[in-house]
Amino acid sequence: MQIFRIFLCRLAESPYLCGEIDILSQLYMTKKFRTAMLAIASLAILSACTEKATEVTLQVKTQYGILEGFEEDGVKKFLGIPFAQAPVGDLRWKAPQPAIPWEGIREAKQFGNDPMQPDIFGDMNFRGPDRSEDCLYLNVWTTAKTTADALPVLIYFNGGGLMAGSGSEPRYDGSAIAKEGVIGVTANYREGVFGFFSHPELTKASDYKGSGNFGFLDQVEAIEWVKENISAFGGDPNRINIVGESAGSFSVSLLMCSPLSKNLIAGALLSSGAEVLPYQPVTQADADAAGVKLLEAVGIDSLGEAMNIDADSLQAILPPKGMANVVLDGYFMKESADAVFEKGQQAQVPMLAGWNSLEGHPSQVLQGQAPTLQNYKNAMKATFGSMTDEIFAAYGITTDEDVLSQKGLDLASDLFTGFPTWKACDYHAKSGLPVYRYHYMHPRPKVSAKMGDKTGALAGGVREKTEEEKEAEAQQPAIAPGAVHSADIEYAMGTLDTNVYYEWQDEDYAISKLFLSYYANFCKKGNPNGKGLPKWNPITKSNLNKAPYMKIDVESAEVSSPEKENAYRTLEKFYKSKK
16 A cells, blocks of 8 residues: 555655545555546646656746845745836836846845835834835745745735835844745835825726725735746745734735735734724725825825926925825725625635734823823723723723733733734634634843943834933833834744844743744644644634633743633724724
């Protein structure tokens, strides 16, 4: 029997075909053996003729031409790959156009240009040669030996409020995930006004009669390019997973719902954000009207005039102003993500999603007031109105001490990214699809003394210390009470050493190894579990009210909290009352 199986597997030269052979070969000792033998032999011969494996070298032939990369520390790297035409000139504010094939060998040894953006966030540093509208490039990290390896893929879409960020950022580097047997990919998309500007003339001129979602369409184009070409890098086009943090996570939730992309992916990973309650899309008409007003407000008389302004000047005139609303353009999105999720029409794939323990802080609404229960309630009444007491009770915030405890931090965090991420998980689990939810708890270590008088910023990155902080630290060094927004990225991607701001300790590397293993396992099999890892059960229809989730910290463990689920349901009640 074993000899029979080995012969057929070798003939097929396909690891996937071997699974079919295992099933059919169970018929070996039955009267159906001859029929099974014929079927297997035919399938093996067909596979051998059509799917012969080729070696993955430093020269890879894509559908657009040959790329030459380089190898470093056992990982083959292909950087600065154009996945679409440069969106410049007449292509500014248009949907991305397919890349133009090239002749000869194109070097892929340095990152492409980073998207146009001002310096907004202190934790961003880039490896591209310049910032330019010509920014639609992606990068591939692979350890595949042959195309028959058919490794799973993880595409990372950067955060940055849809205003900033790039696939060249070191924290998204795909080397570590590649060493885990998953092909890492990062892809740029247009940021700020270059990616998310609507105007009635643009809408009228487009093939799909819409405008405004150009950055999201760039993401779709990147996924399609990977789908078409990743097999040449030893990847499996049917096992493409997408992940993002913050704005990238909001993007992933939309890509799960868009008719253009939801059938292209095999798994979705969300880190701190989703485009569902309370976030809502805008109509094309409203987006167009906002675009007209935007130009008028800065003295630009027409779309034609805006088209003729160079990129640097345009960015100075129209700097990004925060997370852009997704537009119901009838193409990328025909209805809200909430509507798609409610009908169970999103991508039918496993989900791994979570957020951090310090996404927000009560001080953001207290604005200098003492952190007392009454002050916190008074500050939140502007948001919650008559439901303030009910929501505070649901979160267990009943004393002054609770305000700065994890209970108070949870409420502040949920108002930013926690609740919408929870709601995306809730929708997905109700559809009968597996959801692996986490809560990331571990604070970053202190900022390295080499960085001078800097401290960690609440929403990631670093900032200069205040005089009060310097005095306080002279008494006792302060460490953030939780994981701030974006703090999970380097841990999950195994890229701690790329962030020189912090004094990483052994426990940080241990947590990173765990988190990276969960990511890699999920990409490989739609399930984060693996040998030596804390058991992680999915949320299902049957356990929604006591949903399990992984608490990731120095001591990681699966927990559940009916009280927390009740708090989310109460916040959901409030948001639905406002629709």
